[in-house]
Amino acid sequence: STPLLEVRDLAMRFPGGVKAVDGVGFEVAQGETLGLVGESGCGKSTTGRMIVRLLEPTSGTVHLNGQDITHLSRRELLPLRASMQMIFQDPLSSLNPRHTVSQIVAGPRRVLDRDQVIELLERVGLAPEHADRFPHEFSGGQAQRVGIARALANGPELIVCDEAVSALDVSIRAQIINLLSDLQEERGLAYLFIAHDLSIVRHVCTRVAVMYLGRIVEIGPVASLYADPAHPYTRALLSAVPVADPRIEAVRERIVLRGDPPSPAAPPPGCSFHPRCALAQRRCEVEAPQLREVRGRKVACHYAEISG
Ligand code: SF4
Ligand code: MG
Numbered sequence: 001s002t003p004l005l006e007v008r009d010l011a012m013r014f015p016g017g018v019k020a021v022d023g024v025g026f027e028v029a030q031g032e033t034l035g036l037v038g039e040s041g042c043g044k045s046t047t048g049r050m051i052v053r054l055l056e057p058t059s060g061t062v063h064l065n066g067q068d069i070t071h072l073s074r075r076e077l078l079p080l081r082a083s084m085q086m087i088f089q090d091p092l093s094s095l096n097p098r099h100t101v102s103q104i105v106a107g108p109r110r111v112l113d114r115d116q117v118i119e120l121l122e123r124v125g126l127a128p129e130h131a132d133r134f135p136h137e138f139s140g141g142q143a144q145r146v147g148i149a150r151a152l153a154n155g156p157e158l159i160v161c162d163e164a165v166s167a168l169d170v171s172i173r174a175q176i177i178n179l180l181s182d183l184q185e186e187r188g189l190a191y192l193f194i195a196h197d198l199s200i201v202r203h204v205c206t207r208v209a210v211m212y213l214g215r216i217v218e219i220g221p222v223a224s225l226y227a228d229p230a231h232p233y234t235r236a237l238l239s240a241v242p243v244a245d246p247r248i249e250a251v252r253e254r255i256v257l258r259g260d261p262p263s264p265a266a267p268p269p270g271c272s273f274h275p276r277c278a279l280a281q282r283r284c285e286v287e288a289p290q291l292r293e294v295r296g297r298k299v300a301c302h303y304a305e306i307s308g
Contacts, residue, residue, distance in 0.1 A: 004157055006063040007047075021047050033206050035207070048086065051084070085154070130142075191204070208220070221297065233276075271288060
């Protein structure tokens with residue numbers, strides 16, 4: 001069957017030739033959550049913005065329910081806006097400060113009436129009297145609930161959550177994640193869940209894609225990727241995630257990556273991870289690894305079989 005979202009060979013080249021995203025591809029099924037993880041600057045937000053068409057890709061394609069939406073005009077996109085929504089890291093800066101919550105949630109075309117707005121506010125954990133308040137009167141967690149209500153107003157099929165819980169306190173974060181999971185079950189939503197931290201995505205995602213310098217280096221089911229990461233970069237990211245069980249902590253060594261991620265303006269040749277990779281060989285400096293099937297997932301590393 002046709003996946004809800006199909007992304008093929010997506011690329012974004014900014015002026016000056018910087019490749020922020022360099023050939024990214026994946027699918028998201030209806031009702032599924034795909035995590036998209038990597039350090040800041042790896043291109044995950046740009047990927048999310050291209051998918052909901054806040055940015056137009058330089059090349060590659062985005063299909064939604066089988067329809068190619070890659071180069072639709074603003075007007076052609078309008079009817080699809082309902083299907084794809086985005087939730088941002090900083091809810092306050094993404095909510096119009098001069099509009100009441102009611103106006104924000106109802107939207108410029110007032111798709112919802114007052115009762116529907118209040119019903120939606122209550123569903124996301126807010127109170128009816130919140131409808132007449134302004135965004136600055138809310139805490140970060142409450143503002144994110146407003147952002148979620150706004151995203152839900154049009155009955156979307158896909159929500160791109162860009163670091164949607166990263167800035168929240170741990171206890172609030174858990175509440176918002178639970179809310180997103182409940183809404184997903186209730187409404188059959190699919191999420192593309194963007195985060196820099198693998199510990200955040202673990203409990204919300206079915207599959208995870210790990211990005212490095214504009215490319216996916218590993219993509220696969222959550223359980224196997226966490227239990228047995230095949231790419232050295234995934235292993236390094238995972239080694240920084242605290243585990244609850246000290247017996248596991250004891251056998252898992254913290255891998256500290258050498259140096260900062262290189263600039264996307266001047267990616268290293270060959271495998272772009274090679275300057276930071278403890279396993280790098282001569283081949284890695286000259287030949288870029290392609291994604292290929294390894295142990296039930298896809299990995300872009302020449303030595304994925306022997307590592308681990
Ligand atoms: Fe490391 Fe080489 Fe694998 Fe790249 S291809 S991750 S440099 S071992
Ligand atoms: Mg970002």
